[in-house]
Amino acid sequence: MTPAATGQAEAARRRASARNGWLLSAPALLILTLFACGPLLIVLVYSFLTPGQYGNVVGEFSPDGWIGVLYSRDIFDDTLVLADAHLTIFWRSVKLSLMTTLITFALGFPTAWFIATRPPKARAMWLFLITIPFWTNLLIRTFAINEVIRNDGIINSLLIWAGLIDQPLRMIYTDGAVLAGMAYVYLPLMVLPLFAAIDRFDMRLLEASYDLYASRWACLRRVILPIVRPGIVAGSILVFVPSLGAYVTPRVLGGGKNMMIGNFIELQFTQGRNWPLGAALSILLLVVVALALILYVRAAEGGESEGRHG
Amino acid sequence: MDLAIEALDVVKAFGQGTSAVRALDNVSVGIRRGEFFTLLGPSGCGKTTLLRLIAGFEAPTSGQILLDGADITALPPNRRPVNTVFQSYALFPHLTVAQNVAFGMEMQGRPKAEVAQRTERMLALVRLDALAARKIGQLSGGQQQRVALARALAPEPRVLLLDEPLSALDLKLRREMQGELKRLQQETGITFIFVTHDQEEALTMSDRIAVMQSGRVQQVGAPRDIYTKPVNRFVADFIGETNFLEAVGEAAGWRLACGVLIPGTATPGQRATLALRPEHLRPAPETGDLPLPARMERAVYSGTDTHWHLRLSCGTALTLRRPNSDAATAAPPNPGTDITLGLNPALVQRLED
CATH class of the missing domain: 2.40.50.140 (Nucleic acid-binding proteins)
Structure with a gap:
């Protein structure tokens, strides 16, 4: 065969393999287009329409959905007023999600380290135990926490019975309760990627750094954390993203007053009867999360390359 | 006595009770200051265990380890002025060559300028100055070996421990590194304790050799003495x-x-x-x-x-x-x-x- 013919055959082979690739991924692409991009597009369109009287939307363009994200219209003179309540909800959502991420990391890192340093058999057992909470419905688990911490719940009853307090401690319907609930629910999502990263960590590096005069703290900060960083990034994303959109936990443990974005969006589609605002909030949440992720991953990579040259 | 390291009646048992295995069985050996000392023996003879005891990674079941006459048995590795070149090199993959070499000196709390200057000098010593900014993953086995050496020598340890550092290299490179190690030892004047199972390597490089078998030192002596006057059948058979x-x-x-x-x-x-x-x-x-x-x-x-x-x-x-x-x-x-x-x-x- 001449070189040209060989080249042609090679190109044909490549075209065929590319065609096969598209064919093979077609079902997945179809499902994604139909069930992810499609609905998203609908939500985007809805955010620019006018709310119907009993919910839903009417097909008439209106920017009010987006304006409503930050402003509310005065009922008397129709002027726009900055909606403090909305900002409070946004701020609480971000704050609680960040704190949930930090708490799950603080609890999850030692746990993942413990599991990764067990013998293989015990390790499988511990990983299995970590996944057990996933077997029960989230709603039921959250109501169980509610049962434990509410005013006439187990903890308060025990404390009163023991004579340590006269009045029940107020734990339910606080930010703390939401935080505890979210940390509990999302902890496995932090532990599993951390475990995967620590499992790959070469423990001999610890001996090397210990041999080179590093204290235990320096071993952790200078050797372990930088090397397991991908696991930390993955775990933080897996916890932060669902935390920001959390719905069940703040509803059951935070009550009506300690709302997060998820509850606020739901409100617009139910009692609020303001689907465009709900749609606008959903899109906003999506965009904010995407931006935050991009910035976070960039910063994590940047930190690494700074460590390389600094 | 001019001993850098002295092991006194060192016993190291792994496991408990009757199933305990004595990796080191009453080992006493003195290593002179500034010498190239080799622990030679087949795998499982206890040579690496002895090295790890000197480094501080393991504690002896009984006995003492002295460094320049002072008892260091209870000191953790990060407080012993002794550094190790690991068999696996154990280089930090997230750091550059220069950062690896600087690591120990930074942990010692040396001034930044001194660390930078010494890092440069150590890299020149192992002929890696051109690769200072490389990541470890971009180096060949022989180059990694040199980084490991420079990293362990940079903090100026009183004793350098080398745990079969050449075993992963091919024959030609190993020969080259043998010469390099000997040169480094002579230039720095640091006491080297070298572990190997390769008798030829031990004979060509060492000032003195301790031949070990089943947790005991069988014979200590200069290569010529060990070769020409083996004290027992094991030593005679193992060497040559x-x-x-x-x-x-x-x-x-x-x-x-x-x-x-x-x-x-x-x-x-x-x-x-x-x-x-x-x-x-x-x-x-x-x-x-x-x-x-x-x-x-x-x-x-x-x-x-x-x-x-x-x-x-x-x-x-x-x-x-x-x-x-x-x-x-x-x-x-x-x-x-x-x-x-x-x-x-x-x-x-x-x-x-």
């Missing part, structure tokens, strides 16, 4: 090739089973094993040699040498080694030929057991 001859003591010396008498002082009736290196046997007796009749079985050519496999009349197998430099005289007799070998009695070594 050896012919073992069973003998019984008589008033005039040692009588071999085939009847030849080797003059010397012996206790009549006592049994002994004599060792004789294959290159010390001669194909024909020269002045002062004892004649030793043997039958030629086969000759094996191995490049530089030819090995003659022979058998004595009593059935003992014997090997003779001839360099191939002189092809005419070295031509081996045909198999089955009866010949008389020359045995220099001064080169026969009596073993303790």
Whole structure:
């Protein structure tokens, strides 16, 4: 065969393999287009329409959905007023999600380290135990926490019975309760990627750094954390993203007053009867999360390359 | 005493009770300041355990480790002025070559300028100045080896521990690194404790060698002493090739089973094993040699040498080694030929057991 013919055959082979690739991924692409991009597009369109009287939307363009994200219209003179309540909800959502991420990391890192340093058999057992909470419905688990911490719940009853307090401690319907609930629910999502990263960590590096005069703290900060960083990034994303959109936990443990974005969006589609605002909030949440992720991953990579040259 | 490291009655047992294994069984050894000292032995002999005890990664079950006369048995590794070159190198993959080398000095809290200056000097010493900004994953095995050396030498340890550092390299590179290690040791003047199972490596590099087996030190000495005067069968067998001859003591010396008498002082009736290196046997007796009749079985050519496999009349197998430099005289007799070998009695070594 001449070189040209060989080249042609090679190109044909490549075209065929590319065609096969598209064919093979077609079902997945179809499902994604139909069930992810499609609905998203609908939500985007809805955010620019006018709310119907009993919910839903009417097909008439209106920017009010987006304006409503930050402003509310005065009922008397129709002027726009900055909606403090909305900002409070946004701020609480971000704050609680960040704190949930930090708490799950603080609890999850030692746990993942413990599991990764067990013998293989015990390790499988511990990983299995970590996944057990996933077997029960989230709603039921959250109501169980509610049962434990509410005013006439187990903890308060025990404390009163023991004579340590006269009045029940107020734990339910606080930010703390939401935080505890979210940390509990999302902890496995932090532990599993951390475990995967620590499992790959070469423990001999610890001996090397210990041999080179590093204290235990320096071993952790200078050797372990930088090397397991991908696991930390993955775990933080897996916890932060669902935390920001959390719905069940703040509803059951935070009550009506300690709302997060998820509850606020739901409100617009139910009692609020303001689907465009709900749609606008959903899109906003999506965009904010995407931006935050991009910035976070960039910063994590940047930190690494700074460590390389600094 | 001018000892850098001294192990005193060190015992290290792994496991509990009756299933406990003694990795080190009453080891006492002194390593002189500034020497290239090698712990040599087969795998499982305890040499790496002894190294890890000196580094501080393991604590002895009993006994003491002294550094320059001071007891360091209870000190953790990060407080011992001793650094290790690991068999796996254990270089930090997230750091550059220069950052790896600087790590120990930074942890010691040295001033930044000094760290930078010494890092540069250490990289020059191991000839890696051009690769300072590389990541570890971009280096070859030999280059990683040099980084590991520079990293361990940079904090100026009083003793450098090397745990089979050359075992992952191919033969040619290993030879090169052997020379490099020796040069570094002489230039820095630091005491090196080198662990290996390769007897040739130990002989060529060391000032002194400790031969270890099953948790005990069998013999300590200069390479020449270890090779020419092995104290027991294990050392004679492990270092180089050896012919073992069973003998019984008589008033005039040692009588071999085939009847030849080797003059010397012996206790009549006592049994002994004599060792004789294959290159010390001669194909024909020269002045002062004892004649030793043997039958030629086969000759094996191995490049530089030819090995003659022979058998004595009593059935003992014997090997003779001839360099191939002189092809005419070295031509081996045909198999089955009866010949008389020359045995220099001064080169026969009596073993303790």
